[in-house]
Amino acid sequence: MILSKADLPDIKWSMIALLISLVVSGSLVSISGKFEERALKDRQAAQKQLNDARDQLGTAENDQENMASYAMEYNALVAQKVIGDEQRLDWMEGLEKLRQQGVARDFTYTISPQHAYAPSPPLDAGNFQLNRSDMSMQIDLLHEEQLLRLFGGMHAQMAGWFILDGCTLSRAEAANEFSTLKAECSGGWFTMKNKNAP
Numbered sequence: 001m002i003l004s005k006a007d008l009p010d011i012k013w014s015m016i017a018l019l020i021s022l023v024v025s026g027s028l029v030s031i032s033g034k035f036e037e038r039a040l041k042d043r044q045a046a047q048k049q050l051n052d053a054r055d056q057l058g059t060a061e062n063d064q065e066n067m068a069s070y071a072m073e074y075n076a077l078v079a080q081k082v083i084g085d086e087q088r089l090d091w092m093e094g095l096e097k098l099r100q101q102g103v104a105r106d107f108t109y110t111i112s113p114q115h116a117y118a119p120s121p122p123l124d125a126g127n128f129q130l131n132r133s134d135m136s137m138q139i140d141l142l143h144e145e146q147l148l149r150l151f152g153g154m155h156a157q158m159a160g161w162f163i164l165d166g167c168t169l170s171r172a173e174a175a176n177e178f179s180t181l182k183a184e185c186s187g188g189w190f191t192m193k194n195k196n197a198p
Contacts, residue, residue: 081159094158105140132188139183
């Protein structure tokens, strides 16, 4: 089929329609490509948000599990009166009960005022201030086992956290012909106070 100039008026409208349809279809292809590109970016952003949300959920679940286990430890320390204010009166009453039980022949003690404690090597205590009330003891013993019973009784019967630094034992002569021991011991009562607590 051969076209001539005489055929142009007959196909003019068809050619215009073809050109218009080519322009429209090209525009639609271009617009749909941009729309697809934008949709792909939106999908990637949504996927990133979903992944971030999953990560945050996993972290929150782990934190919740950790909080449950740490809450048990925290509550145990509160019940033991390690967290909170100094328990000087409780310590004195507990030592008096041990004296009445006769775990040692006799003992005297001195509890110094509480002071901030900085362990060596340094320890990150988080939101807690570590405090220590130093205590020195002079103990009269019949034998070494009484010393172990005294400190065992302090641990078992008294609320608090006492850490023994050391003891020095020396032999002393008693008036009733029994050889006795004297112990000089030092240590401290530890407490932890929340820095945000009133």
